[in-house]
Amino acid sequence: MKFLSSYRRIAVVCHPNADPDCLGSAYALRTAVRAASPRTEVEIVVPEGINAAASKMVESLRLEFVTSLPTECELAVFVDMPSLDQLPEIKAALHSRRTPYAIIDHHTPEKDSLEGAVFSITTRISSTCEIIYNSIPKKYLDRQSLLALLTGLIYDSRRFLIQPNSSISAAIRIIRRGTDYAAAVEMLLNDQDISERIAKLKGAARVRIYRARDWLFATSRVGSFEASVARSLVDLGADLALVASGDSGPSRVTGRLSERFQKATSLDLAESVMRPLAERFSGTGGGHPSAASAKTAAGEEEALAAALSLVSAALGLSQDELKEVSTQG
Numbered sequence: 001m002k003f004l005s006s007y008r009r010i011a012v013v014c015h016p017n018a019d020p021d022c023l024g025s026a027y028a029l030r031t032a033v034r035a036a037s038p039r040t041e042v043e044i045v046v047p048e049g050i051n052a053a054a055s056k057m058v059e060s061l062r063l064e065f066v067t068s069l070p071t072e073c074e075l076a077v078f079v080d081m082p083s084l085d086q087l088p089e090i091k092a093a094l095h096s097r098r099t100p101y102a103i104i105d106h107h108t109p110e111k112d113s114l115e116g117a118v119f120s121i122t123t124r125i126s127s128t129c130e131i132i133y134n135s136i137p138k139k140y141l142d143r144q145s146l147l148a149l150l151t152g153l154i155y156d157s158r159r160f161l162i163q164p165n166s167s168i169s170a171a172i173r174i175i176r177r178g179t180d181y182a183a184a185v186e187m188l189l190n191d192q193d194i195s196e197r198i199a200k201l202k203g204a205a206r207v208r209i210y211r212a213r214d215w216l217f218a219t220s221r222v223g224s225f226e227a228s229v230a231r232s233l234v235d236l237g238a239d240l241a242l243v244a245s246g247d248s249g250p251s252r253v254t255g256r257l258s259e260r261f262q263k264a265t266s267l268d269l270a271e272s273v274m275r276p277l278a279e280r281f282s283g284t285g286g287g288h289p290s291a292a293s294a295k296t297a298a299g300e301e302e303a304l305a306a307a308l309s310l311v312s313a314a315l316g317l318s319q320d321e322l323k324e325v326s327t328q329g
């Protein structure tokens with residue numbers, strides 16, 4: 001707070017498709033900076049939209065944001081994203097104006113972005129909201145901010161499935177400050193869009209299944225909602241799911257691992273699959289060990305095949321260990 005209070009105008013920048021963890025962090029950070037340093041102006045910048053899970057939160061917190069970087073901003077704070085490459089236009093604007101930036105994040109750090117930051121907190125815990133809660137003197141957090149942080153924490157920990165010991169104990173501390181758990185869960189309840197449900201069912205219909213030792217991998221292609229489809233395939237029983245969209249290219253590939261598979265193999269989907277995939281097809285990639293994605297210049301079939309062979313290489317599988325399981329008859 002001391003560092004941030006030394007600036008007059010701050011922009012808190014959210015990642016593309018901003019989720020409740022990102023927006024909850026931005027909201028609480030803005031409230032806290034305003035409380036600690038009334039002369040500091042803070043704006044939340046959402047340059048590339050919010051995701052469906054965050055719409056109710058934005059509505060009920062009356063969360064106001066702008067969509068482009070204010071010209072007078074003296075410091076940009078990136079929340080919940082490790083790399084400026086996710087926002088090329090913002091990156092270019094900061095560079096040309098020589099505006100310093102900070103990173104507050106819980107993903108696998110990206111070296112170049114981290115080294116260029118004037119300030120950073122990167123901790124590998126369940127959510128950025130948990131980092132924000134732990135880092136801010138509690139007198140600067142009002143009830144709404146605590147609710148926003150709890151909502152983001154519940155969302156990103158997948159209701160305490162990820163790093164449960166730390167996420168549960170942080171949630172308890174937030175609840176003890178007078179936040180209602182049910183209200184936070186309520187903010188995440190969302191009647192799922194019909195197009196998302198169609199994407200999930202199409203994703204299941206187009207699945208290709210591979211077996212390697214006792215592991216099952218699933219790949220599929222959809223027009224959108226790749227992350228939701230990949231998560232659904234893991235819920236159906238896949239240890240690893242890779243879902244692509246983008247036909248003949250450019251394409252996006254999103255991957256998810258089951259917790260059990262990630263623990264047993266220590267496969268880091270961000271480092272071993274999505275980053276090299278993006279490098280090979282001149283795109284961008286990153287994420288978490290068990291949830292990551294890449295944008296590539298390749299078509300979806302080529303990108304999926306390459307991702308699958310990166311998985312095989314990372315697991316040390318020989319060619320005849322990976323077999324496709326027929327879905328016919």
Ligand SMILES: [Mn+2]
Binds near residue numbers: 021106156
């Ligand atoms: Mn997050």
